Amino acid sequence: MTTFIIDHKDKVIHKSTFINDMCNHRSIISREDTNDSHIIEQLQSKKYTICKHCSSALGSNLL
Numbered sequence: 001m002t003t004f005i006i007d008h009k010d011k012v013i014h015k016s017t018f019i020n021d022m023c024n025h026r027s028i029i030s031r032e033d034t035n036d037s038h039i040i041e042q043l044q045s046k047k048y049t050i051c052k053h054c055s056s057a058l059g060s061n062l063l
């Protein structure tokens, strides 16, 4: 199951499987981890975006 790492300060959603140095995840100040895709969908409707650095690891548009 994919785990998501949510950056609430910058409103970015990372995927823990593919997170990498370009994500600057070590500097995330307000962080939440979840594996609930419903939460991710709700956040996307609140203008949260999927991080392009870790989502591009598998191509496109994966949730």
Ligand SMILES: [Zn+2]
Pocket: 013, 014, 015, 019, 020, 022, 023, 051, 052, 053, 054, 055
């Ligand atoms: Zn990322």
